[in-house]
Amino acid sequence: MSNHYLALKQHFTQISHFEHFSALGDWDQATMMPMGGSEGRSDAMATLAGHIHGMKTASWLADFIDAAATESLTALEQANLREMKRAVMQANALPTELVEAKTKAAYRCENAWREQRKHNDWQGFKPNLEAVMALVREEAAHRAAATGLSPYDTLLDKFEPGITSARLDDIFRPLRGELPDLIRRVRDRQASEQMAPLEGPFPIAAQEAIGRELMQLLGFDFNQGRLDVSSHPFCGGVPGDVRLTTRYSEQEFAGALLGVIHETGHARYEQGLPLALRGQPAGAARSMGIHESQSLFFEMQLGESPAFIDKITPIINRHLHKSFSAAELTYHYSRVKPGLIRVDADEVTYPCHILLRFEAEKALLDGSLSVADLPDFWSSQMSSLLGINTDGDYRNGCMQDIHWTLGELGYFPSYTLGAMYAAQLRAAMEQQLGPLEELIRQNRLAEVFGWLETHIWSQGSIKGTDQLIQAATGESLSGQYLLSHLKRRYLGE
Amino acid sequence: MSNHYLALKQHFTQISHFEHFSALGDWDQATMMPMGGSEGRSDAMATLAGHIHGMKTASWLADFIDAAATESLTALEQANLREMKRAVMQANALPTELVEAKTKAAYRCENAWREQRKHNDWQGFKPNLEAVMALVREEAAHRAAATGLSPYDTLLDKFEPGITSARLDDIFRPLRGELPDLIRRVRDRQASEQMAPLEGPFPIAAQEAIGRELMQLLGFDFNQGRLDVSSHPFCGGVPGDVRLTTRYSEQEFAGALLGVIHETGHARYEQGLPLALRGQPAGAARSMGIHESQSLFFEMQLGESPAFIDKITPIINRHLHKSFSAAELTYHYSRVKPGLIRVDADEVTYPCHILLRFEAEKALLDGSLSVADLPDFWSSQMSSLLGINTDGDYRNGCMQDIHWTLGELGYFPSYTLGAMYAAQLRAAMEQQLGPLEELIRQNRLAEVFGWLETHIWSQGSIKGTDQLIQAATGESLSGQYLLSHLKRRYLGE
Incomplete structure (x- = not known):
């Protein structure tokens, strides 16, 4: 059984669904959006980015990644777990205040x-x-x-x-x-x-x-x-x-x-x-x-x-x-x-x-x-x-x-x-x-x-x-x- | 003080940010999206709809709405609280299984x-x-x-x-x-x-x-x-x-x-x-x-x-x-x-x-x-x-x-x-x-x-x-x- 891996996979699929809208919002802003839409768009994009960041830094992820590593995984799944770990590590690397200050x-x-x-x-x-x-x-x-x-x-x-x-x-x-x-x-x-x-x-x-x-x-x-x-x-x-x-x-x-x-x-x-x-x-x-x-x-x-x-x-x-x-x-x-x-x-x-x-x-x-x-x-x-x-x-x-x-x-x-x-x-x-x-x-x-x-x-x-x-x-x-x-x-x- | 009302207001602003993408996704699908994008879009829209539904049915909302009603609110704020209550009631009206079966x-x-x-x-x-x-x-x-x-x-x-x-x-x-x-x-x-x-x-x-x-x-x-x-x-x-x-x-x-x-x-x-x-x-x-x-x-x-x-x-x-x-x-x-x-x-x-x-x-x-x-x-x-x-x-x-x-x-x-x-x-x-x-x-x-x-x-x-x-x-x-x-x-x- 690979319950932890499956839960992680589902979670990352959900993340990709939110990233879908982030990509759509970026494209639309560059090609279609009228100037007057920019304030509403940037507010919405900020909330979306915060939500995605929250999903990538959820406190349960580290334990699940460790547990998944002990499950019987295919080579593809192992590669995916490695990239999940990398994504979580990247997302957790910076304290929120620093991200905000830099932004x-x-x-x-x-x-x-x-x-x-x-x-x-x-x-x-x-x-x-x-x-x-x-x-x-x-x-x-x-x-x-x-x-x-x-x-x-x-x-x-x-x-x-x-x-x-x-x-x-x-x-x-x-x-x-x-x-x-x-x-x-x-x-x-x-x-x-x-x-x-x-x-x-x-x-x-x-x-x-x-x-x-x-x-x-x-x-x-x-x-x-x-x-x-x-x-x-x-x-x-x-x-x-x-x-x-x-x-x-x-x-x-x-x-x-x-x-x-x-x-x-x-x-x-x-x-x-x-x-x-x-x-x-x-x-x-x-x-x-x-x-x-x-x-x-x-x-x-x-x-x-x-x-x-x-x-x-x-x-x-x-x-x-x-x-x-x-x-x-x-x-x-x-x-x-x-x-x-x-x-x-x-x-x-x-x-x-x-x-x-x-x-x-x-x-x-x-x-x-x-x-x-x-x-x-x-x-x-x-x-x-x-x-x-x-x-x-x-x-x-x-x-x-x-x-x-x-x-x-x-x-x-x-x-x-x-x-x-x-x-x-x-x-x-x-x-x-x-x-x-x-x-x-x-x-x-x-x-x-x-x-x-x-x-x-x-x-x-x-x-x-x-x-x-x-x-x-x-x-x-x-x-x-x-x-x-x-x-x-x-x-x- | 109107702490509960303010928390509710902030929550509904966040909901509107997610609804921003729901509106954008709908518009884009009808005007811009190539046919091949429909599966990815509908998956992403379903996740987004679920998230918005989750935000409108969050278990703390009912208590906060009750508590806000006792706070000192302007007429506008009272009207807004009434509409919040209506939105939460509408979102909670149906069991998830029924929503899914109907969909x-x-x-x-x-x-x-x-x-x-x-x-x-x-x-x-x-x-x-x-x-x-x-x-x-x-x-x-x-x-x-x-x-x-x-x-x-x-x-x-x-x-x-x-x-x-x-x-x-x-x-x-x-x-x-x-x-x-x-x-x-x-x-x-x-x-x-x-x-x-x-x-x-x-x-x-x-x-x-x-x-x-x-x-x-x-x-x-x-x-x-x-x-x-x-x-x-x-x-x-x-x-x-x-x-x-x-x-x-x-x-x-x-x-x-x-x-x-x-x-x-x-x-x-x-x-x-x-x-x-x-x-x-x-x-x-x-x-x-x-x-x-x-x-x-x-x-x-x-x-x-x-x-x-x-x-x-x-x-x-x-x-x-x-x-x-x-x-x-x-x-x-x-x-x-x-x-x-x-x-x-x-x-x-x-x-x-x-x-x-x-x-x-x-x-x-x-x-x-x-x-x-x-x-x-x-x-x-x-x-x-x-x-x-x-x-x-x-x-x-x-x-x-x-x-x-x-x-x-x-x-x-x-x-x-x-x-x-x-x-x-x-x-x-x-x-x-x-x-x-x-x-x-x-x-x-x-x-x-x-x-x-x-x-x-x-x-x-x-x-x-x-x-x-x-x-x-x-x-x-x-x-x-x-x-x-x-x-x-x-x-x-």
């Missing part, structure tokens, strides 16, 4: 930041960020006490279970070593190429029709999801009803389409999570890095590959009534140029933005960097990584992202972890199925998705992160696959 | 009905309806024991607090007596008029633009609400974010527009509920009949009045690129014709459909009518009220509505109560502000809405139903105002 400070910081950033107002922003950082350090200390990890590692672990900063140092080292020179070489090579810009305007209805056709091509199930518009693209909803968004500009269409392809990667992961574990902790996506690996596999490995651009060029031309060549689209998709802003960065320079933030977070957490010294640190890192001086430009420097205003440290590495996982997954897939370019040209995309479904999507959180990647690729995460991918695509090496 | 039987009956109705399959439908009716009788017996009311009156009281079937008999008597002859006279009068049909097609985008412009004219606040499409028009959402829907046909536009005007009446009531009592039982709409009075005031008293049709004719023509005259629109808006289907009925014949259902419900509840005898009863009532024989036509007879399949008896009278309240409110408003036709022609709609806001919307559930109508109109509900309105509009009397 309040983050809200104040983010709200003021929206104006301060526009005015490059570092002096106004600094004390707010200092207040948030002080609470983040407190959070990390509490989590460190609960987990035995180092303070910064506990923050990483929230998003990428199992990763440590020592391991990230190792994985990131080759990128840090090779990227600056690689970028210079790519820039030199691209300097000789010249093509005219793509002439717009591009009607939004046509862009949306292209997006839907690409989603279909990428196997998105519209019976189990939607495409809408929001000011920041995201993939939300619940596994049986996955809702992704993009944003359109009439002047430029690649951004919206790459956004759709990116979010479709997230969406297929969610749609492909194991049905038998739906609502259970082990049935959820493994980590932020793995999630990002799916979106970046779709966007970068697949979406920006020459064969895929060949395939979608007629679709784009048909809806836009244009006659762009695949070479033109490829040209504009693949420009590499160091810039100030992370979210605007290309595939090659993007990791530099993450390496900088990772170093800053480590130093902010261990106290070797103060908030006051952050702008100088930023400028010196940007200089050495991308050859850009950011002195005095706070708005496009350390004030550009929302993450730190919210006290979310430890999240940034996920972006580059995702790019590295994606490149490594592609290499493993190609070992088994043959070159991705060939699979695309031979209309064998279903095999590509089948491989991802088998090795990643259907695995949910059954395995640990490292175990998942080992099982899928035969080895632990390595930064070399991303470097090889970039050299092959941008230098023909 | 199950209703689900089975409704699901099968969707097909059975298409095939006029009375024999298949009958046993399912009998099962539902048996449980409705059980429900009524439980409610009667808890309230001291008669079984059918307890069902009426769910939707129209304070009403009884004896009182409805009195109010409906003049309608039953006068309507059949009135309909004949209107039909005779209209027989001499002839106009060609309005030539379509009418593009849906243009109809939607008209709808939005009419909503604005009717004072709908788009900062606090939305207009969308669903297969059955409704008004949902929450007071700060009221979401109404309509449905469009390219062949005919009056249906969609009258639907928008109707739902805007519901919406303005919701948007105008007392802000100070938001989330509290006394801050909610008073009853289904009062709610329907607002939608019917907007649709029938206002929307179908000659001055209003004059005002909106240019708007309609501008969007549709037509040159209809107000007389043409009025002609097509005001045809009176007895028909089989309640939801298609005009203002004059509609009450007959309700009188029939009210008689049937009374008889089904007191046992004098069996489900088996329902079709004969239906046909004989349709004959005497509308001169229509429905023998053998179950699909367009007693199988036409969803209400009974769901076990919702007691709801139907609300529709005609609403029409009667609306006519009576108009008469009282005209005593103070002058003829509605003049107010419309003089662009004084804001005064009309101001009057409704003062007397109905801002009152929420502070007063009882009868008290509310007495305060607004100087007397209790009377059926005479509706009859006078119909005679004036359709016979010029």
Whole structure:
């Protein structure tokens, strides 16, 4: 008999039902809700979040988890129990007063930041960020006490279970070593190429029709999801009803389409999570890095590959009534140029933005960097990584992202972890199925998705992160696959 | 001190936060959700409903309500406590097993009905309806024991607090007596008029633009609400974010527009509920009949009045690129014709459909009518009220509505109560502000809405139903105002 396990399973199913409404509330707020609804929504969301937190910190859970561990469980059930334990531990890590204090400070910081950033107002922003950082350090200390990890590692672990900063140092080292020179070489090579810009305007209805056709091509199930518009693209909803968004500009269409392809990667992961574990902790996506690996596999490995651009060029031309060549689209998709802003960065320079933030977070957490010294640190890192001086430009420097205003440290590495996982997954897939370019040209995309479904999507959180990647690729995460991918695509090496 | 009252108030605010998601889930399901999301949604909605039910039946509530009654409360607080007591009593009225059995039987009956109705399959439908009716009788017996009311009156009281079937008999008597002859006279009068049909097609985008412009004219606040499409028009959402829907046909536009005007009446009531009592039982709409009075005031008293049709004719023509005259629109808006289907009925014949259902419900509840005898009863009532024989036509007879399949008896009278309240409110408003036709022609709609806001919307559930109508109109509900309105509009009397 496994009575305690069954009671826990039922409890977590109920939690997932409340989380269903939390996901719906978030999606609706970003896509549908009129401004006047925000006060009522935020009150309701706060009550819901409190209720879910209460369910995850119920005092009987610890005893039930211990008792369930002595019951006769299948391997799946054991994995689920492990993830339940992790969820309960995470929920219990912080005292309520700290959660409330951090929520309040983050809200104040983010709200003021929206104006301060526009005015490059570092002096106004600094004390707010200092207040948030002080609470983040407190959070990390509490989590460190609960987990035995180092303070910064506990923050990483929230998003990428199992990763440590020592391991990230190792994985990131080759990128840090090779990227600056690689970028210079790519820039030199691209300097000789010249093509005219793509002439717009591009009607939004046509862009949306292209997006839907690409989603279909990428196997998105519209019976189990939607495409809408929001000011920041995201993939939300619940596994049986996955809702992704993009944003359109009439002047430029690649951004919206790459956004759709990116979010479709997230969406297929969610749609492909194991049905038998739906609502259970082990049935959820493994980590932020793995999630990002799916979106970046779709966007970068697949979406920006020459064969895929060949395939979608007629679709784009048909809806836009244009006659762009695949070479033109490829040209504009693949420009590499160091810039100030992370979210605007290309595939090659993007990791530099993450390496900088990772170093800053480590130093902010261990106290070797103060908030006051952050702008100088930023400028010196940007200089050495991308050859850009950011002195005095706070708005496009350390004030550009929302993450730190919210006290979310430890999240940034996920972006580059995702790019590295994606490149490594592609290499493993190609070992088994043959070159991705060939699979695309031979209309064998279903095999590509089948491989991802088998090795990643259907695995949910059954395995640990490292175990998942080992099982899928035969080895632990390595930064070399991303470097090889970039050299092959941008230098023909 | 009023500690118990404050604890109750806080508890009901929390309940309203969960009800926020229940409203959002309903709206989303009808307008946005892909089919594949329905299983996950219905599981989540069931958990949420159970949680809300649990909060309303918490064992400490009765003691707190008793204790609060001894505290020093304002008149508003006393009204709120009275409504809390009513909500708790309603939630506790039925044993959980009965609620579950009824939900199950209703689900089975409704699901099968969707097909059975298409095939006029009375024999298949009958046993399912009998099962539902048996449980409705059980429900009524439980409610009667808890309230001291008669079984059918307890069902009426769910939707129209304070009403009884004896009182409805009195109010409906003049309608039953006068309507059949009135309909004949209107039909005779209209027989001499002839106009060609309005030539379509009418593009849906243009109809939607008209709808939005009419909503604005009717004072709908788009900062606090939305207009969308669903297969059955409704008004949902929450007071700060009221979401109404309509449905469009390219062949005919009056249906969609009258639907928008109707739902805007519901919406303005919701948007105008007392802000100070938001989330509290006394801050909610008073009853289904009062709610329907607002939608019917907007649709029938206002929307179908000659001055209003004059005002909106240019708007309609501008969007549709037509040159209809107000007389043409009025002609097509005001045809009176007895028909089989309640939801298609005009203002004059509609009450007959309700009188029939009210008689049937009374008889089904007191046992004098069996489900088996329902079709004969239906046909004989349709004959005497509308001169229509429905023998053998179950699909367009007693199988036409969803209400009974769901076990919702007691709801139907609300529709005609609403029409009667609306006519009576108009008469009282005209005593103070002058003829509605003049107010419309003089662009004084804001005064009309101001009057409704003062007397109905801002009152929420502070007063009882009868008290509310007495305060607004100087007397209790009377059926005479509706009859006078119909005679004036359709016979010029």
